[in-house]
Amino acid sequence: METKMTEGRPISLILRFMFPLLLGNVFQQLYNMCDTIIVGRYVGDGALAAVGATGTIFFLVIGICNGMATGFTVLTSQKYGAGDQDGVRLSVTNGIFLSIIVTVVMTILSLSFMKQLLHLMQTPEDIYADAYAYISTICMGVVAMVFYNLFSSYLRAIGNSRMPLIFLIISALLNIVLDLVFVIAFQLGVSGAAWATNISQGVSAVLCGVYIFRKVEALRPERKHWHFHKPSVRKQLQIGVPMSLQFGITASGTMVMQTAVNSFGSVAVTGFTAASKVQNLLTQGMMSIGQTMAAYSGQNFGKLELERVHQGTKDALKISLVYSLAVGVAGVLLLPILMQLFFDTGVDIAPYLPWAKPYFYMCVVNYLPLSMIFIYRNTLQGCGYGMTAMTLGIMELFARLTTAGLSMALHSYYLAAAADPAAWLTAGIFALCLYLHIRRKGFGIPA
Numbered sequence: 001m002e003t004k005m006t007e008g009r010p011i012s013l014i015l016r017f018m019f020p021l022l023l024g025n026v027f028q029q030l031y032n033m034c035d036t037i038i039v040g041r042y043v044g045d046g047a048l049a050a051v052g053a054t055g056t057i058f059f060l061v062i063g064i065c066n067g068m069a070t071g072f073t074v075l076t077s078q079k080y081g082a083g084d085q086d087g088v089r090l091s092v093t094n095g096i097f098l099s100i101i102v103t104v105v106m107t108i109l110s111l112s113f114m115k116q117l118l119h120l121m122q123t124p125e126d127i128y129a130d131a132y133a134y135i136s137t138i139c140m141g142v143v144a145m146v147f148y149n150l151f152s153s154y155l156r157a158i159g160n161s162r163m164p165l166i167f168l169i170i171s172a173l174l175n176i177v178l179d180l181v182f183v184i185a186f187q188l189g190v191s192g193a194a195w196a197t198n199i200s201q202g203v204s205a206v207l208c209g210v211y212i213f214r215k216v217e218a219l220r221p222e223r224k225h226w227h228f229h230k231p232s233v234r235k236q237l238q239i240g241v242p243m244s245l246q247f248g249i250t251a252s253g254t255m256v257m258q259t260a261v262n263s264f265g266s267v268a269v270t271g272f273t274a275a276s277k278v279q280n281l282l283t284q285g286m287m288s289i290g291q292t293m294a295a296y297s298g299q300n301f302g303k304l305e306l307e308r309v310h311q312g313t314k315d316a317l318k319i320s321l322v323y324s325l326a327v328g329v330a331g332v333l334l335l336p337i338l339m340q341l342f343f344d345t346g347v348d349i350a351p352y353l354p355w356a357k358p359y360f361y362m363c364v365v366n367y368l369p370l371s372m373i374f375i376y377r378n379t380l381q382g383c384g385y386g387m388t389a390m391t392l393g394i395m396e397l398f399a400r401l402t403t404a405g406l407s408m409a410l411h412s413y414y415l416a417a418a419a420d421p422a423a424w425l426t427a428g429i430f431a432l433c434l435y436l437h438i439r440r441k442g443f444g445i446p447a
Contacts (some may be wrong), residue, residue: 003016003017003158003159003160003161004159004299005017005081005159005295005296005299005300006081006299006300006303006305006308010296010308010311010312010315011315011318011319013296013312014289014292014293014296014312014315014316014319015319017159017161017292017295017296018161018288018289018292018319020161020162020164020165021156021161021165021288021291021292022284022285022288023165023169024152024161024164024165024168024169024288025284025287025288025291026281026284027165027168027169027172028168028172028284029277029280029281029284030172030281033277033281033341033342034172034175034176034179034193034196035051035175035179035193035194035196035197036048036051036052036273036277036342037341037342038179038180038183038184038193039051039183039189039190039193040342040343041342041343042183042184043130043183043189043190045266045270045343045347046126046127046130046266047127047130047189047190048270048273048274048342048343049124049127049266049269049270049273050127050128050129050130050131050134050190051130051131051134051190051193051273052269052270052272052273052274052276052277053118053121053123053124053127053131053258053262053269053273054118054131054134054135054138055258055273055276056121056251056254056255056257056258057114057117057118057121057135057251057255058135058138059247059250059251059254060247060248060251060252060254060255061106061110061138061139061142062142062145063244063247063248063250063251064106064244064245064247064248064251065102065103065106065142065145065146065149065244066145066146066149066247067240067243067244067245067246067247067248067389068098068099068102068240068241068243068244069095069099069102069146069147069149069150069153069240070149070150070153070240070243070294071236071239071240071241071242071243071244071381071386072091072094072095072098072099072150072153072236072239072240073091073095073150073153073154073156073157074157074236074239074240074294074298074381074382074384074386075087075091075232075235075236075239076088076091076092076095076153076154076157076158076219076298077156077157077158077294077295077298077299077302077382078298078299078301078302078382078384079091079302080157080158080159080218080298080299080302081298081299081300081301081302081303082302082303085218086225087232088158088218088219089219089220089221089222089225090221090225090229090232091232091236092154092219092221092225093221093225093226093227093229094228094229094232094233094236095150095154095236096150097228097233098233098236098237098240099146099147099150102146102244103142103143103146103147106142106146107139107140107142107143110139110142111136111139111140114132114135114136114139115132117255118131118132118135120259121255121258121259121262122259122262122263123262124262124265124266124269126266127266127269130189130190133189133190133191133194134190134191134193134194135194137191137194137195137198138194138197138198140198141194141197141198141199141201141202143202144198144201144202144204144205145201145205147205147208147209148167148171148201148204148205148208151164151205151208151209151212152164152167152168152208154212154219155208155212155216155219156291156294156295157295157298158216158218158219159295159299160216161292161295163208163211164208167204167207167208167211168204170203170204170207171200171201171203171204171207172200174199174200174203175196175197175200175201178195178196178199178200179192179193179196181196182195182196183196235384238384238386239381239384239386240386241386242386242387242388242389242390243381243386243389243390245389245390245393246377246389246390246392246393247393248393249390249393249394249396249397250393250396250397250423252397253396253397253399253400253401253404253419253423254400254419254420256400256401256404256405256419257400257403257404257416257419257420259404259408260404260407260408260415260416260419261413261416261417263408263411264355264413264416267351267352267355268355268413270352270355271351271352271353271354271355271356272355272356272359272417273342274339274342274343274349274352274356275335275339275355275356275357275359275360276359277342278331278335278338278339278360279331279359279360279363281338282327282328282330282331283327283367283370285320285323285327286320286323286324286367286370286371286374287374289316289319289320289323289371289374289375290373290374290375290377290378291378292316292378293312293313293316293374293375293378293379293382294378294379294381294382295382296309296312296379296382297309297312297313297378297379297380297381297382297383298382298383300312301382301383301384301443306442306443309379309382309383309443310439312379313375313376313379313435316375316379317371317372317375320368320371320372320374320375321368321371323371324367324368324370324371327367328364328365328367331360331364332360332361332364335356335357335360336349336353339352339353339356355413358413358414358417359417359420362417362418362420362421363420363421363424365421366420366421366424366425366428368428369424369425369427369428369429370424370428371428372428372429372431372432373392373396373424373427373428373431375431376388376431376432376434376435377389377392377431379435380434380435380438383438383443385438388431388434388438391430391434392427392430392431392434393427395423395426395427395430396423396424396426396427397423398426399419399422399423399425399426399427400419400420400422400423402422403415403416403418403419403422403423404416404419407419
């Protein structure tokens with residue numbers, strides 16, 4: 001199931017590789033939405049708001065860990081594209097060592113400072129207890145999420161996007177079953193939903209790891225590879241740390257945005273949460289194209305096929321334009337119906353729509369700039385430009401801080417809802433300019 005992305009028409013390769021990723025990312029979102037839907041229907045609107053209020057913290061913790069793990073695998077795709085088998089296997093073992101360190105540090109830090117973080121974000125008192133119970137339990141399962149992301153990224157680095165999808169589907173179905181058991185049968189509330197996520201994600205990580213070490217010879221290290229290899233570690237940290245910081249910086253901006261939304265009360269938080277869950281589901285295509293470009297550009301850069309890298313970005317942008325228009329129109333038409341999924345039967349969602357619609361509509365008209373961020377950021381990361389991720393993260397942070405800060409100063413919900421779209425537009429334009437500049441310089445390869 002390995003795919004050499006250095007041969008064949010770029011657009012065909014991108015589409016063929018992208019579809020399993022898209023299905024996997026949609027399942028990942030359904031996986032996350034399952035907690036929200038079941039909690040909203042069987043625990044209550046307050047519990048739904050509590051889970052939603054922790055979404056940006058979840059993104060911060062998991063984003064930092066997964067950004068690091070994904071960065072560790074860029075070297076794998078480059079070595080694979082260059083035909084360096086020992087280099088591939090050394091990148092696997094060193095990525096595992098580094099991920100263990102990251103997991104331990106992030107688990108300790110997240111659990112130590114969670115209460116202070118929730119207070120800092122002005123989490124409404126009527127949902128604070130549930131918010132803390134949910135997010136602290138999620139943080140106990142960081143190890144499962146990191147290693148599923150690491151192992152699935154290794155498979156994608158060598159062109160295999162199908163097996164991660166299969167393991168994720170298994171995990172998503174298990175998560176639904178466990179949610180129903182823990183939340184409804186055992187009545188564990190939001191903590192039960194969090195434990196369902198941790199356990200099912202752990203199962204997918206184990207399945208993915210076992211598959212690699214039993215079935216994928218290209219990624220299977222030998223005894224001689226199980227040691228710290230300084231050149232590999234240095235390169236992986238050079239890419240992984242900026243990617244991790246990018247997620248952290250971006251999450252910091254979304255936390256400020258969430259703080260601005262929190263100031264309007266739990267009804268606003270509930271409406272915003274439901275809309276953001278729908279929005280996250282629709283944007284999985286952009287993320288999938290970005291993940292595809294990381295593997296595509298990594299393999300082609302490793303083989304010094306620089307013109308193929310550029311052709312791939314153009315094809316990816318065409319695909320993203322069509323996708324953005326299609327899901328944008330569908331989302332606007334179906335928003336009330338999709339939001340209803342998060343509420344118990346018979347609940348009137350009318351009070352929540354005035355909070356949901358402004359955020360969702362402003363997001364939809366900025367889907368193309370969001371696509372540009374994913375395409376150019378992942379392409380440059382695949383070529384070894386890890387710092388570009390952090391640079392774009394800073395641009396997003398600046399836009400979110402400015403918009404959310406004005407929202408809190410003027411007490412304007414519309415400005416709070418505009419924080420994400422403003423960040424996408426700002427960083428999307430900057431990503432395009434940065435990519436064109438680096439391409440003119442030959443991607444740093446001497447002529």
